[in-house]
Amino acid sequence: MTEIIIIRHGETEWNKLGRFQGHSDVPLSPEGRTQAEALGRNLAVEHADAIYASDLTRAMETAAPLAARFGLEVVPDPLLRELNFGAWEGRNFQDVNAACPDAMKHFYNDPERVDIPGSEPFPDFQKRVAGRVREIVVEQRGKRVIIVSHGASIRILLADILAMPIRSIWHISQLNTAVNRIRFEDDGFAVVTLMNDTAHLHAEDVR
Secondary structure, X not given: OEEEEEEEOOOEHHHHHOEOOOOOOOOEOHHHHHHHXXXXXXXXXXXXXXXXXXXXXXXXHHXXXXXXXXXXXXXXXXXXXXXOOHHHOOOEHHHHHHHOHHHHHHXXXXXXXXXXXXXXXXXXXXXXXXXXHHHHHHHOOOOEEEEEEOHHHHHHHHHHHOOOOHHHHXXXXXXXXXXXXXXXOOOOOEEEEEEEEOHHHOOOOOO
16 A cells, blocks of 8 residues: 655645646745744645655645655656646736636536647646555555645546546636645555645644
8 A cells, every 4th residue: 555645835925825736836934934834734644655846846845844844855847736727827817817817617517628828738737646646655564654736737637547527627716725645555556544634724733
């Protein structure tokens, strides 16, 4: 059995402002750094064998306290990045909705049909993230691996594992530093054992 603990990065200023981040390299906000430190102290596991993260700053910063706690190096991996939002990168949700109401409707209700100039198609996004996570499972067979990634990346992975249509991903909540745990059996069968947990933010020394 291999366990993947996949965690969303901490808060950024763009999260607070409601801006599309995607591949934009936005650092954690002061609150995000506080969340990352709490995650590092209080994640309820006794050990980890490896830590991977999206190579974007907000994910690497979130992974750093966990790496320090477990004495591990963070492996940066661009395949674990957020969706590339193309022309929407850096723009405010409300502004995009005012300018492109039909596109925003598709984005939330049927993302496979959304047409964002220069963006990554959602099916390709799912193949990228879910494919890489399954490669890590094979590479780290029998171990516990922590991955720090992004909100949509985790949603698209969970949809793949749960055999959900891509249009359902926005029905899954992923808060900043939310913890999700997935058990992969040796035959590849996967079971989600925890989703969107933020207990580490509300209690000290919960280990």
